[in-house]
Amino acid sequence: MKAVHFGAGNIGRGFIGYLLYKSNYEITFVDIFDKVVEDINKYKKYTVITLSTSSNKEEVENVKAVNLKDSAYLEKEVLEADLITTSLGLNNLKSTGELLREFLKKRSKVSKKALDIIACENALFATDVLKRAILDKTDEKFQEYLEKYVGFPNCAVDRIVPNVDIEKELPIDVAVEDFYEWDIEKNKIKVNNNIKGAEYVEKLDPYLERKLFLLNGAHATIAYLGYLKKYKFIHEAIKDEEIKKVIVGFHKEAVQALSIKHKIDINILKEYSNKLLKRFENKYLKDDVTRVGRDPVRKLSSNDRLVTPLKLCYNLKIDFNDILYGIAAGYLFDYKNDGKAQEIQKIIKNDGTSKAISNISQIREGEYLNSMIVNKYKELKS
Known part of the structure; x- marks a missing residue:
């Protein structure tokens, strides 16, 4: 299974990327910051450090990254993805949806493989916001494709990932608290129904x-x-x-x-x-x-x-x-x-x-x- 995650910040690496890695996904991070993209592609791994009374370290390996500006490379990743997730802030979902819209239009012409898109943001029903941006100014045929092949489950995410000053072996290592929770709308999932650490719920509100x-x-x-x-x-x-x-x-x-x-x-x-x-x-x-x-x-x-x-x-x-x-x-x-x-x-x-x-x-x-x-x-x- 292949996952594309928009936003390679602390939440992206320390929470969503961490759980997707544990669920055996191949992960491609997407980010606008050159240094983050360069470091992920240079090291191809990072350590998640749990901050509690007993320190715990786990490696996330075989990761890669693409710059948001590299549209050709990004298009290829989106066309092949089984899952697309975000953690880049509610205010960035509209522009991300506009970008994804064009990639998904091309995908609709070359593939009938099912896909799920989940916005993992600190906001109510963020995936709905992203979905509306993707649907904006589209025709009925494309909307029918999305309805049949693309799931848009909302979710609730919970993990504190502070910018704490600790010793890191790599610049992209990330520190997290030991608690996490990822609740996903069960009835809107198309294919990604087995993410370890996530809970699939009937009613998300x-x-x-x-x-x-x-x-x-x-x-x-x-x-x-x-x-x-x-x-x-x-x-x-x-x-x-x-x-x-x-x-x-x-x-x-x-x-x-x-x-x-x-x-x-x-x-x-x-x-x-x-x-x-x-x-x-x-x-x-x-x-x-x-x-x-x-x-x-x-x-x-x-x-x-x-x-x-x-x-x-x-x-x-x-x-x-x-x-x-x-x-x-x-x-x-x-x-x-x-x-x-x-x-x-x-x-x-x-x-x-x-x-x-x-x-x-x-x-x-x-x-x-x-x-x-x-x-x-x-x-x-x-």
Whole structure:
């Protein structure tokens, strides 16, 4: 089986590529950065280093890479692939879909081999976003080909892969936490139904929102509050009594909402919550708060990890005070080396906090939730 993975960063190598290698796939990474591509083709292997109380190292071998700009080579790989995956950020899926569209049109004329395309991103239903980009401005015949031969399962991915400073034998070695989870929509798979370490599920929505709220939302909240209190790492920030109290409260609010919406046993969600709290405390990860908090424009958007659980709690008439802390702290995240953070600060300076919330989180000025976020913002700022 052949896999093409777009995005040769830490998640691509340390999580998706790692599991595909263990499942006996031939892996070709696709990336825009020349140095990464050159190093992968030079060494043809890398080591995945698990960061926990007992260090563990596993080699991923026989890998290769192609530069995104090398369209002829990339086309050949796509035409032969059994699986295409991505980990390159939600904002890059549209352009990736436009690129894949042309390759898949050629594939439709020369091959009837089944293929699955899975976007492994920190977002809800990312594969659907990629699929829409591929389908855009296409004819009925091509759409029929995709329907018959190409699977587009959504998935939920979960593994912390920090930019930790550790000794590496090769520049492309990658450090990861010991926990991972990859949940894939079972009923949309065409052929790749035996990836080791992946779980194939009938209904993905609960897994996506559980991960987005309890991991990503709480993680971002730790980062933003930790930044305000001048902590460097996540494991330091979560040990702060005030921050931990907020995170426990965030989880309590989100757990209650998820349990009601998806009819999940609340004890199962509490168990997942407890595991996450321990993961946040993993000092071996040395996960920088500015890395976790980066790009607050995306993290504070209307359908992402903080505003989505806020709206759900509001609609279900559940308390959301601690979720508000995460959002308000996000608007106070003014890290100078984060261009997106500076975009928000510019709006706040020129037009006010309420306007920034309206623009970024799509909660209009004058609405109740907008006012609540502004009040919490003022509380944290003072």
